[in-house]
């Protein structure tokens with residue numbers, strides 16, 4: 001049974017028991033060591049990104065450019081928009097506007113809280129539906145980040161342990177070739193082209209084609225770039241890797257699950273939360289194991305922080321629903337934590353800055369840790385891929401790379417070569433893939449919400465698309481389609497539903 005606690009209830013009106021539980025939740029955060037955090041659009045509401053559906057929001061801007069086109073809400077993030085050249089143009093223009101808005105916005109206190117948990121070595125992993133990349137801006141390496149890619153002997157793969165924030169619906173700060181899957185930073189130059197409703201040509205395809213022409217071979221087809229976000233009804237290119245990460249995290253016995261700012265309606269995300277909740281509950285200390293009062297009474301619990309309550313199906317999954325906004329809750333947790341365990345805040349002065357929410361660390365790659373350990377740093381010196389120019393000059397020949405496992409970053413190999421690629425055992429975990437992807441319903445209308453977050457799209461290159469699909473199917477990537485189905489930047493979804501309480505104390 002979920003217990004709902006109103007974060008904003010005046011102290012005079014709230015029960016002693018409710019206040020005690022809220023304090024115990026703060027204590028649980030402070031005392032847990034392997035916290036899994038799952039987030040959705042609600043945590044980015046205060047970041048300053050305009051609501052794309054409001055009359056003066058982003059959509060209105062796009063509408064000025066395409067007065068005759070009717071495309072709203074979910075349509076803007078549905079893979080079917082690529083079937084039509086006009087809706088494709090609208091999508092590109094819209095995404096360029098959205099990216100500019102995100103670039104001008106700032107991470108919220110909740111993002112800083114997640115980063116602080118990581119610094120204090122309490123975060124097992126963060127999983128987000130959001131595509132805004134604010135975690136990355138604070139130094140938490142995302143699954144789409146250059147900083148987690150490694151390339152040895154022509155093979156490109158993710159260093160899974162370095163992924164601190166799993167981007168379930170992709171990243172608006174990256175673009176991907178629809179033909180060769182090259183994954184590149186979303187540059188200003190691309191922004192301008194997308195703004196006009198066009199798609200840039202893939203520099204890697206061009207370079208490969210030019211190299212062929214130079215040796216008197218016939219030129220090859222050149223793909224176009226698209227935003228590397230996962231649209232409704234698309235598979236996540238990193239579906240296998242995400243499955244592997246989740247399975248690993250589950251075996252590491254997470255001791256607290258904190259879900260924030262999501263309405264939990266996307267099938268893939270529901271599955272993920274339920275799987276983690278089960279593991280957290282299974283590993284919770286038994287209440288009978290000791291006669292004295294436990295020092296952390298809420299260890300092994302599932303905490304849901306959201307303005308609106310969870311649906312009935314979560315009654316046995318979520319232990320506590322903190323009704324309120326996530327920034328307010330993280331502030332309370334940190335205040336309580338400082339009072340309860342002051343020594344946790346004395347270790348390093350930089351953390352004090354974090355706690356007072358005045359961190360000025362914006363540059364990616366300047367992550368400092370308390371023990372001077374360079375942790376997940378994106379520094380150019382530590383990152384072989386970082387110092388390079390974004391646009392590779394001469395990709396090596398596809399034949400040298402045909403065993404690559406990661407079709408997301410296997411940019412240089414041709415689709416036919418990639419089809420034959422084998423997934424190394426470290427990246428291929430069928431159990432994981434199954435866990436994440438099983439029981440998925442592909443009903444496009446059922447689990448969606450109007451939000452921003454999306455997937456990948458295989459543009460009008462039917463040949464490449466068919467092959468990519470066969471690859472993902474083979475690797476059991478259906479899961480990612482689920483997750484992908486819901487973009488999540490929606491700043492509205494959290495605020496309007498009347499509160500329904502369950503077991504209010």
Ligand SMILES: [Zn+2]
Nearest residue numbers: 177180202205
């Ligand atoms: Zn390409």
